[in-house]
Amino acid sequence: MKLKKNIAVSETGFLFDPNSGESFSLNETGKxxxxxxxxxxxxxxxxxxxxxxYEVDQATFENNFNDFITxxxxxxxxx
Amino acid sequence: xxxxxxIAVTGLNNTDNPGPGVPVIRALREAKEFDxxxxxLAYENLEPGIYMENTADKVYQIPYPSTGSDxxxxxxxxxxxxxxxxxxxxxxxxxxxxxxxxxxxxxxxxIQTFLPTIKxxxxxxxxxxxxxxxxYGLDIPFSKxxxxxxxxxxxxxxxxxxxxxxxxxxDAYLAYNPAQVTEFFNKISVKWGVPVIIQQFIxxxxxxxxxxxDGKGNTIGVVPMRKQYITDKGKAWGGITLGDENLIKITKxxxxxxxxxxxxxxxxxxxxxxxxxxxxINPRIPAWVYLAxxxxxxxxxxLVKLALGEKPEAFKSYDIGKMFIRYSYDLIGxxxxxxxxxLTGEL
Numbered sequence: 001m002k003l004k005k006n007i008a009v010s011e012t013g014f015l016f017d018p019n020s021g022e023s024f025s026l027n028e029t030g031k032x033x034x035x036x037x038x039x040x041x042x043x044x045x046x047x048x049x050x051x052x053x054y055e056v057d058q059a060t061f062e063n064n065f066n067d068f069i070t071x072x073x074x075x076x077x078x079x
Numbered sequence: 080x081x082x083x084x085x086i087a088v089t090g091l092n093n094t095d096n097p098g099p100g101v102p103v104i105r106a107l108r109e110a111k112e113f114d115x116x117x118x119x120l121a122y123e124n125l126e127p128g129i130y131m132e133n134t135a136d137k138v139y140q141i142p143y144p145s146t147g148s149d150x151x152x153x154x155x156x157x158x159x160x161x162x163x164x165x166x167x168x169x170x171x172x173x174x175x176x177x178x179x180x181x182x183x184x185x186x187x188x189x190i191q192t193f194l195p196t197i198k199x200x201x202x203x204x205x206x207x208x209x210x211x212x213x214x215y216g217l218d219i220p221f222s223k224x225x226x227x228x229x230x231x232x233x234x235x236x237x238x239x240x241x242x243x244x245x246x247x248x249x250d251a252y253l254a255y256n257p258a259q260v261t262e263f264f265n266k267i268s269v270k271w272g273v274p275v276i277i278q279q280f281i282x283x284x285x286x287x288x289x290x291x292x293d294g295k296g297n298t299i300g301v302v303p304m305r306k307q308y309i310t311d312k313g314k315a316w317g318g319i320t321l322g323d324e325n326l327i328k329i330t331k332x333x334x335x336x337x338x339x340x341x342x343x344x345x346x347x348x349x350x351x352x353x354x355x356x357x358x359x360i361n362p363r364i365p366a367w368v369y370l371a372x373x374x375x376x377x378x379x380x381x382l383v384k385l386a387l388g389e390k391p392e393a394f395k396s397y398d399i400g401k402m403f404i405r406y407s408y409d410l411i412g413x414x415x416x417x418x419x420x421x422l423t424g425e426l
């Protein structure tokens with residue numbers, strides 16, 4: 001999963017897509033996922049990080065992660 | 080020391096359906112390479128730009144082009160005898176033809192313009208757009224120009240509903256059935272005359288581009304934006320500059336192929352499958368041009384240089400993510416201003 005290269009995310013979690021002009025607000029977990037996607041971190045490592053740092057099991061995280069990715073795809077934020 | 084030019088500008092109607100005059104003047108006042116004296120040319124005596132501070136140095140009323148181009152040119156001649164105008168920037172679609180036809184006469188008076196040629200102006204009319212698309216290899220929605228109600232039945236099998244019903248200069252309505260097409264045809268033809276254009280409705284996001292062509296195929300300025308807030312008249316009340324390279328490519332390609340001369344606005348629909356359809360080509364600077372200035376491209380300044388025979392360098396970039404938000408504001412004037420303009424035609 002790759003983010004479009006010109007997607008900008010601010011420190012406060014404000015995401016701006018310069019192609020469409022759309023903007024979105026991300027919460028802490030969304031912001032962290034975007035940061036990992038920007039760094040092109042593999043999905044298993046993203047999952048590992050969240051399981052370690054949040055009170056969540058792997059299956060629940062991956063379910064939510066996949067939902068979130070679908071949202072990103074719908075908004076055409078990913079390539 | 081910077082030169083000082085006297086520039087006449089129309090379109091001072093900074094209303095909820097704004098003309099480009101006030102933003103053009105604002106841009107010219109911020110020009111880096113020259114100072115300006117602005118002569119506002121107003122058709123109506125309640126155009127807000129007449130009364131705005133730091134906008135026009137002097138305002139003259141002018142007759143509508145529909146009263147005859149001779150009358151308009153006589154008035155311009157009179158104004159020029161008082162003001163010695165260097166450049167005139169007309170900003171209304173409905174007046175452009177008259178000013179283009181009078182280009183030579185204006186030049187003889189010492190007034191420069193930088194307008195599209197008659198051919199460029201005529202071939203991009205809404206009613207001619209499909210042909211234009213074929214000629215220049217552009218994606219344009221299918222459309223037909225109709226002149227009377229019986230045409231609606233004749234073309235009904237060429238379209239799928241909904242369709243857009245458009246006036247030749249302004250106004251567009253979405254119609255879902257022949258009854259609505261009839262209703263909108265009547266509404267538009269009363270206001271703007273015929274033809275009325277029936278255009279295939281393309282689903283997607285509307286994006287706009289302001290651009291300036293030097294008449295030799297070069298693009299001097301180009302800034303795309305998306306409307307973020309739209310009024311009930313379909314006008315932008317807020318917008319943001321975009322970084323979509325495809326929009327820049329499409330615009331540069333069009334300017335290169337048509338050798339476009341002057342300012343222009345492209346209205347484009349970007350579909351969900353990333354196809355770009357040009358739905359309108361406006362042959363003038365749009366009312367949101369100050370966004371381009373704020374993003375780093377003073378297009379009106381470059382247009383004045385072109386009008387004066389200079390060769391401005393093409394802008395290389397602009398800021399992406401710059402926004403504009405319009406606002407309304409109550410100006411306080413005095414009846415004496417209104418009186419002076421009404422009685423003398425000058426303020």
